[in-house]
Amino acid sequence: QVQLVESGGGLVQAGGSLRLxxxxxxxxxxxxxxxxxxxxxxxxxxFVAAISGSSGSTYYADSVKGRFSISRDTAKxxxxxxxxxxxxxxxxxxYCAARMKVEVAAPPLLYxxxxxxxxxxVSS
Numbered sequence: 001q002v003q004l005v006e007s008g009g010g011l012v013q014a015g016g017s018l019r020l021x022x023x024x025x026x027x028x029x030x031x032x033x034x035x036x037x038x039x040x041x042x043x044x045x046x047f048v049a050a051i052s053g054s055s056g057s058t059y060y061a062d063s064v065k066g067r068f069s070i071s072r073d074t075a076k077x078x079x080x081x082x083x084x085x086x087x088x089x090x091x092x093x094x095y096c097a098a099r100m101k102v103e104v105a106a107p108p109l110l111y112x113x114x115x116x117x118x119x120x121x122v123s124s
Contacts, residue, residue, distance in 0.1 A: 036048040054102070
């Protein structure tokens with residue numbers, strides 16, 4: 001049974017940092033991309049960042065470029081999202097997702113497995 005479990009969310013003041021983790025179990029995702037998405041109340045689920053499988057190439061939404069960093073520990077089957085200089089508009093539930101094709105993609109519908117989400121709240 002495949003599971004993705006996010007952790008590391010919480011409440012932080014604007015300008016602060018958080019590090020989210022996404023631990024995968026049930027299969028190895030080292031060849032496949034893992035992405036982070038976020039969803040604020042009343043809004044669609046948006047792409048945040050992704051990391052490819054074999055090369056480890058990274059991709060970011062314009063809104064987080066230069067502030068967020070995605071990385072993976074292949075041995076631990078875990079992906080991280082380091083979030084710095086957080087802003088109130090970063091407040092959302094953050095989800096990690098795995099895609100069972102090697103190409104990185106942005107649309108949520110192209111991802112096959114999802115975690116339950118972790119809340120990130122940034123106060124002004």
